[in-house]
Amino acid sequence: MESLLTAFGIDGKLLLAQLVNFGVLFVALTWLLYKPVMKTLDERAAKIAQGVEDAELASKKAETADEDAAKVVKGAETEAEGIVAGARDLAGSEKARIMKEAEARAAQVAADAEARATETAAKALRDSEKEIARLAVLAAEKVLREGK
Amino acid sequence: MSGVLAQLGSFFNNLFGTPVAFAATEAAGHAEGAAEHGSGIHVVLKAEEVFNLAGFPITNSLIMTVISTVLLIAFAYFVRSKLAMIPGKLQAGVEMLFQGVLDYMAETLESKALARKFFPLIMTIFLFVLVANQLAFLPGVGSILVDHAGSMVPLLRAPAADLNMTLALAIIAFLVIEITGVVILGFFKYAGKYVNFSSPVNFAVGIIELLSNIGRLISFSFRLFGNVFAGEVMIVVALFFVAYLLPVPLIAFEVFVGFIQAVVFSMLTLFFIKLSIMEPHGDEAH
Numbered sequence: 001m002e003s004l005l006t007a008f009g010i011d012g013k014l015l016l017a018q019l020v021n022f023g024v025l026f027v028a029l030t031w032l033l034y035k036p037v038m039k040t041l042d043e044r045a046a047k048i049a050q051g052v053e054d055a056e057l058a059s060k061k062a063e064t065a066d067e068d069a070a071k072v073v074k075g076a077e078t079e080a081e082g083i084v085a086g087a088r089d090l091a092g093s094e095k096a097r098i099m100k101e102a103e104a105r106a107a108q109v110a111a112d113a114e115a116r117a118t119e120t121a122a123k124a125l126r127d128s129e130k131e132i133a134r135l136a137v138l139a140a141e142k143v144l145r146e147g148k
Numbered sequence: 149m150s151g152v153l154a155q156l157g158s159f160f161n162n163l164f165g166t167p168v169a170f171a172a173t174e175a176a177g178h179a180e181g182a183a184e185h186g187s188g189i190h191v192v193l194k195a196e197e198v199f200n201l202a203g204f205p206i207t208n209s210l211i212m213t214v215i216s217t218v219l220l221i222a223f224a225y226f227v228r229s230k231l232a233m234i235p236g237k238l239q240a241g242v243e244m245l246f247q248g249v250l251d252y253m254a255e256t257l258e259s260k261a262l263a264r265k266f267f268p269l270i271m272t273i274f275l276f277v278l279v280a281n282q283l284a285f286l287p288g289v290g291s292i293l294v295d296h297a298g299s300m301v302p303l304l305r306a307p308a309a310d311l312n313m314t315l316a317l318a319i320i321a322f323l324v325i326e327i328t329g330v331v332i333l334g335f336f337k338y339a340g341k342y343v344n345f346s347s348p349v350n351f352a353v354g355i356i357e358l359l360s361n362i363g364r365l366i367s368f369s370f371r372l373f374g375n376v377f378a379g380e381v382m383i384v385v386a387l388f389f390v391a392y393l394l395p396v397p398l399i400a401f402e403v404f405v406g407f408i409q410a411v412v413f414s415m416l417t418l419f420f421i422k423l424s425i426m427e428p429h430g431d432e433a434h
Contacts, residue, residue, distance in 0.1 A: 009194025
C-alpha cells in the first residue's frame with residue numbers, strides 16, 4: 001500500500017495543499033462569482049415579473065378606459081338626440097305660432113278690406129241716390145217747362 | 149507496485165532506447181524537448197518536486213494548480229466588476245452557463261433549494277477541473293525544464309496528472325456526498341442504507357453499496373488522473389515519433405477529454421449527492 005502511495009507521489013502535505021487550494025477557490029468563487037451573478041439573475045427575474053404584472057395591469061386599465069369611452073360616447077349621442085328632438089319640437093311650435101299670427105293678420109286685413117268696400121259701396125249708393133234725385137228733379141223741371 | 153513500474157520504465161527504455169538516440173541526433177533541431185530529457189521518453193507517474201519551501205515540497209503540478217486558481221479568481225473578480233442589470237456578452241455567457249447548470253441540478257435533485265445549495269460546489273469542481281485541464285495545453289507546460297537536485301524536471305505539469313490533486317477533489321466530493329446523506333436523511337436512516345439486517349439479501353446489498361461508496365474515492369481520483377495522464381503520455385509519444393502535425397488531432401482530442409472529464413467529475417458528484425439523499429430502498433412499496 002505504501003509503495004503504491006509513493007509510486008503515485010501521494011504526499012500528505014501535497015494532499016493538504018490541494019485541499020486548501022480547492023477550499024480557497026470554492027470560497028473565492030462563491031463570494032466573487034456565484035453570489036453576485038445569482039443575485040443579478042434573481043433581481044432581473046423579479047424585475048421581469050414586475051414588468052409583466054405592470055403590463056397586465058395597464059392592459060386591464062386600457063380595457064376599462066375603452067369601456068368608459070364607449071359609455072361616454074353613448075351618453076353624448078343620446079344627449080345630442082335629445083337636443084335635436086327638442087330643437088325640432090321648438091321649431092315646430094314656433095312655426096305654428098307664426099302661421100297663426102299670419103293667418104290672424106290676414107283675416108284682419110281681409111276684414112278691414114271688406115269693411116272699407118262696404119263703406120265705399122254704401123257711399124257710392126248714397127251718391128248715386130243723390131244723383132238720381134237730382135236727375136229726377138231736372139227731368140221734372142224739363143217736363144214742366146215743355147208742358148207750358 | 150513500484151517494482152512493476154520500474155519494469156515498465158525499463159521496458160519503455162528498451163523499446164525506445166535506440167529510436168530515441170536516432171531521433172535525437174537527426175532531429176536535434178526541432179525535437180529539443182525530447183532530446184533534453186536524455187534517452188527515452190520521459191514519463192513520470194508522479195508530480196516532481198521543483199523546489200522546496202521550508203520543508204514543503206513544491207511540485208510542478210502544485211504550481212499549475214495555484215496558477216489555475218489565481219486565474220479563476222481573477223476571472224471571477226473581472227466578471228463581478230462588470231456585472232450589470234443589462235448584461236454584456238461575457239456576463240450573458242456566464243449567466244447562461246450558470247442558469248443551465250442550475251436548471252439541470254434542480255431537475256436532478258428535484259429541489260430548487262438543494263440545487264442552489266450545491267451549485268457552488270458543483271460549479272467550482274467543473275470550472276477548476278476544466279481550467280486546470282485546458283491550461284495544461286499551453287506551450288511551456290512540460291517543456292520548460294528547471295534544475296532540481298541535479299536532475300532536470302519540468303517546471304509545470306497538468307494539475308490533474310498528479311494523483312494528489314484528483315484525490316483531494318475525490319475526498320471533498322466523497323465527504324460532501326456522505327455528509328449530505330447524513331444531514332438530510334438523518335444518521336440512522338442513512339446508515340440503514342448500508343447496514344441492513346432485515347434480510348440476508350438486503351444485508352448483502354447494503355454491504356456492496358457501502359463498498360461501492362468507498363470505491364468512489366478511488367474511481368473519482370483515478371478516472372481523472374488516468375485520463376489526463378494517459379493523454380499526456382499519448383501526446384509525448386506522438387511528439388516523439390512525429391514532432392509536427394501528428395500531435396495536433398491528439399491534442400484536440402485531449403482538449404475535448406479535458407472538458408468531458410470536468411463535466412463527468414461534477415455530474416457524478418451531483419448524481420451521488422442525489423443517490424445519497426434518496427430514501428432507502430426498504431421504504432419503497434414493491
